[in-house]
Amino acid sequence: MVELKVDQDKCLGCGNCVVACPVNGSISPEVASGHGSKTEETIMMVENGLIKLFNPDKCTKCGTCPLFCPTDAIFLE
Amino acid sequence: MVTNTKEVKGKDICVQRVSPEEKRELAYKDDVCVGCGICAKICPTEAIELGEIGAIERTGVDESKISIDETKCVLCGMCSSPCPVDALDLKLDEKSIKDMAEYPKLIKSAEISDDLCIYCKACETACPRDAITIARILPERSKLVTGEIEIDKDTCISCGICEEMCPADAIEMEHHEPTSSDPTVSSDIKVDKEKCVYCLICRKSCPVDAIKAVCRSCSYGDYDLNPEDTETTGSSFIDEEACVNCGWCQEICPVDAAKVEKAFEGELTINQDKCEACGTCVDICPCNVLSFPEEEFGVQGDKLQADERFCIYCGACENACPVEAIDVKRTAVKHTPTKSKSWEKQLSELKTQT
Numbered sequence: 001m002v003e004l005k006v007d008q009d010k011c012l013g014c015g016n017c018v019v020a021c022p023v024n025g026s027i028s029p030e031v032a033s034g035h036g037s038k039t040e041e042t043i044m045m046v047e048n049g050l051i052k053l054f055n056p057d058k059c060t061k062c063g064t065c066p067l068f069c070p071t072d073a074i075f076l077e
Numbered sequence: 078m079v080t081n082t083k084e085v086k087g088k089d090i091c092v093q094r095v096s097p098e099e100k101r102e103l104a105y106k107d108d109v110c111v112g113c114g115i116c117a118k119i120c121p122t123e124a125i126e127l128g129e130i131g132a133i134e135r136t137g138v139d140e141s142k143i144s145i146d147e148t149k150c151v152l153c154g155m156c157s158s159p160c161p162v163d164a165l166d167l168k169l170d171e172k173s174i175k176d177m178a179e180y181p182k183l184i185k186s187a188e189i190s191d192d193l194c195i196y197c198k199a200c201e202t203a204c205p206r207d208a209i210t211i212a213r214i215l216p217e218r219s220k221l222v223t224g225e226i227e228i229d230k231d232t233c234i235s236c237g238i239c240e241e242m243c244p245a246d247a248i249e250m251e252h253h254e255p256t257s258s259d260p261t262v263s264s265d266i267k268v269d270k271e272k273c274v275y276c277l278i279c280r281k282s283c284p285v286d287a288i289k290a291v292c293r294s295c296s297y298g299d300y301d302l303n304p305e306d307t308e309t310t311g312s313s314f315i316d317e318e319a320c321v322n323c324g325w326c327q328e329i330c331p332v333d334a335a336k337v338e339k340a341f342e343g344e345l346t347i348n349q350d351k352c353e354a355c356g357t358c359v360d361i362c363p364c365n366v367l368s369f370p371e372e373e374f375g376v377q378g379d380k381l382q383a384d385e386r387f388c389i390y391c392g393a394c395e396n397a398c399p400v401e402a403i404d405v406k407r408t409a410v411k412h413t414p415t416k417s418k419s420w421e422k423q424l425s426e427l428k429t430q431t
Contacts, residue, residue, distance in 0.1 A: 020355065060131065063134070063136040
């Protein structure tokens with residue numbers, strides 16, 4: 001079973017994954033244009049400088065976020 | 078009771094049942110599979126599950142694209158018939174049901190006519206599955222341009238200008254270092270007539286007019302050219318296992334030498350309002366149908382575009398899209414006839430589901 005996972009030790013808090021995630025964009029369109037989410041309904045967000053999964057169950061495992069993460073801090077396994 | 082056994086080799090799967098009466102074997106090849114999920118949809122016992130194709134194709138998740146539950150599988154072979162790329166095959170006593178008239182199989186093909194092919198390799202370059210190999214034998218250059226060339230070695234001062242200028246590397250000199258026993262630079266000079274294209278640059282650049290050369294084509298035109306000597310010959314090969322019958326070869330061929338017949342007809346619709354331009358579909362599509370065209374030169378666009386000439390309506394893109402922005406409808410499923418009502422029904426249901 002493939003799951004979305006994060007390694008906070010590697011995370012730089014850049015938010016690339018948050019912006020790249022197509023599901024985040026469809027839940028909260030302002031995220032796709034680079035702004036902070038207005039809702040906690042998105043899959044992941046940067047909180048206190050680190051990535052945090054809020055709703056991993058919404059992930060469709062499309063593989064977009066790992067492509068944009070510069071440090072492999074978010075991955076599918 | 079005879080039960081099924083499952084063998085997993087790398088990412089390939091084989092489910093078997095051997096009874097005294099017969100051996101049934103379902104073989105799955107992961108490198109052939111495009112992850113469309115048609116098998117999972119048609120399976121009457123829900124034994125097949127489609128994996129996370131986006132994660133597998135894009136992030137290197139080390140899993141098979143489908144999984145088969147051997148405790149549910151009844152080895153009926155219904156999954157193998159509509160597989161658009163023949164990644165699944167059911168064998169009864171070592172014989173594929175795709176070679177049995179009583180079982181339906183998809184009507185699809187791709188071929189290149191060697192009679193028409195001019196071996197330009199456009200198809201080989203365009204094929205998204207690298208399934209085409211064009212082996213070509215080029216004409217001999219020395220037969221296409223002929224002439225005469227002669228170097229007067231008594232006049233030649235061994236300056237090497239002709240050797241340096243020859244665009245065909247046809248002139249070679251043995252550069253002689255002067256010694257007390259032979260205090261000259263006189264060198265032997267050779268012209269390789271297989272390489273010489275009679276461009277006459279050597280003659281024109283020789284400072285002492287030691288070279289006599291004439292091009293026959295310039296003097297007499299092409300009258301003495303044998304048309305057969307100008308032809309590129311060769312052969313074409315389509316790897317049927319890798320080919321997905323997408324139609325790129327047919328569309329790109331400048332001489333209509335490639336013919337492709339597709340098993341499915343249909344329609345692909347993109348909902349631009351839903352699309353988040355993540356590119357999952359572009360990476361998943363086995364046929365290079367989808368792209369984000371440049372909006373202006375050098376600037377990657379974010380408006381998804383589909384060219385349905387190359388679509389096989391497998392539905393892999395729709396399944397992989399994380400935001401349901403793609404809809405693939407099949408309007409026709411072409412297959413060989415079957416007397417089985419249930420198979421007929423299941424195959425025809427592929428028209429409504431993707």
